[in-house]
Amino acid sequence: MRGPSSPQNWFVNRLQRLRTSSGSPTQAQLLAYDENKVLTRSSLSDLLAGKFTKPPPWERVAAYATACVRAAHDGQIDLSSEEELARLRADHATLTDLFETAVREVRAPAARPSGSRPRPATYRLPPRNINFTGRDAALRELRQRLVSGNDGAMQVVHGLGGVGKTQLAVEYAYLYRSKYRFVGFVDAEDPDLVASQFASLGRELGLAEVSSDQVIPRVYGKLLDLGPWLIIFDNGERPGTLMHALPSGDLGTKGHIIVTTRLRGWSSRAGVIDLDVFTRPEAVELLARRVCGMTTEVADRIAEHLGDLPLALEQAAGYMDYNQTAPEEYLPLLTSRLEDMIALGELADRPTVVVATLWQLSVRRLELQQPQAMRLLELCALLAPEPIPLDLFSGGTETLIAAAADPVAWDTTVGALAGLGLARRGASSLVLHRLVQAAIRAAMPDDVRTDARVRLCRALLAAVPHDVHGDPNARSRWQELLPHALVVTKDEPPTECAAETATLLRLASAFLLSIGDHQVALPLCERALAIDESLEQREAEIGFDLITLAQIHRDRGAPERARPMAERALSLHESCLPANSPVIATDLATLARIRHLLGDHEAAVPLAERALRIDEAAYGPDDPYVSFDLIALASVHLDLGDHAVAVPLISRALRIREASYAPDHLYIGYALLLKARAVHALNDPTAADLARRGALILNTRLGGTHPKTEDAFALANSLLNATTAKGTARSSRSARLAPHTT
16 A cells, blocks of 8 residues: 555655654654754655665664554553564565554554553653663673573662663563563662552552551562563662562563662672673763764763763763853863862752762761771772772871771671772772762862861872882882872872872972883972972971982983982982982982983993992892992993993893892893893993893883883894894894883
């Protein structure tokens, strides 16, 4: 039938009415599915008639079909099933048959018994999220788990507030709605109100008035006749608070149950799916879909600041949409005012929900029931969104949390944050989402925040290794604590911990220097110096800051800037410390290398020799600090042409470092490269191999594009070619090294 009253024309006309009807409940869905007007009146007619030259967008066609027929049938017909979609993709003629059947039912509805109500397909199921993004794997896993169990299957979707647990459950309900004859949605946040919702559900199912203690089993009994069924309990509390609403015995057959919750403790009752934040591609896709003019680069940076939290991404999109803020203008607001921005923006379906207040209920519960856990949460909120070592709170001379003094109390305190979904607990660490931290910080009074920051600064100073060069565990410990030290010290320090802040900044700078990250190390040490110079009686500390700055400038290739700093540091320390102090030895060795780089070799030798004598007397002959003096002295002799003197000094330094550091430590790499230069001058054939080993270490630690790595490989290749030219068996072409060598 192709005339004016054909199903095709009925559908197209129905579509046009839905497009222009401002009060239509499906209008928003239609416009969202076809925001670019891909499916026009004529193109739809062509599709229905089978006239198309390339595969049509069947997903869009199916969405239109679903919306129109639902409107015509008051939700009693669902065309979103997988089977129908597959048929649409396979055979366009099915679409015409589909509408012919639909129109017949519209014009001649089936007779129903007088006085009876139509059985509802759903109960309080929220509208489908037209911007639902990603989660394909989670949806498949949820479906597989539900259908692989017995007749009665229950799954719990657990995750952080705002991670999209409810949206996942609702999307599952729509995606697999054709698999069920009934779908119900129950708000389970307040367990006392669940029974009243079941009473309302019972009335929808046609049950007569039932006593409150019988309404839940009666509803499940009624559902036995409607199987298969699905009930979603949204935002459930602990299992014990919801047990009265779950089916028991045979009442649970022929149905599936999904519980969404922030709380732990469900694994003994049901399977648990832990829902994480979006992957970065999912986050970028959502922002690009929702915000006009959003580029991939800006979306990636916004997602980074929001920690890929789905609710926060939607809120940000809502803010930009309402205020007509361009993405590139929104990004700096987010960067500089995160705690303010998480309170702004609106979700279309949940206008009262914002990230800033998302965790208020859990926080109130924590404050009332476990105040020590609340104190822990406040401290964690001021740290980085990286794993926080738990021994930070108990490892110092003064514990940050009183509960940390008792193992049981400490375990329950930490467990409270994980149990309420406010943190993720590892074997020896806690991780808070960056927006949980921002929300907690925003709610903290100024005096509470200042006190917490002072205590954290002192705790971090006690926890980080001060001996960056001599402590074999320094690198691993600093790597886990550095992000937190940088966050705690990033703002102007409170007066109470200004000195500690300066020291922590300088130590962080020294560690970064030791791993070759001069770019980050420099501003940290400059801040440390500025703070120390603003305080009284900090001469020795000012000297420490200056010598560290001198070392940074020296390694950055600016010895002329480093020299006055090193000389001032030496002068300060000689004025306030004993002449044989190892601190003075460090100043001397640093100045020796700087004078050497400036070409003043004669002045460098006595400085390095004096440093070596002080450190050997203070630490013994095999201490890592002695190796620095040996390297400084050897470098000078090497440039003076005294290769026979330099080689044993370097060899001794290398032995000390290989006994003190990990095999791939930068200090070993530097010593290998220096020794390669020295032995090559003595015609030692091992020079090329030494240089290769050193270059590979720098490649591992600094990366292939770092200038020092490139220089190291250039040296290795130069020595290799020189060896080849002298008639060795190696082929320089086949053995040539490059920074990407592994």
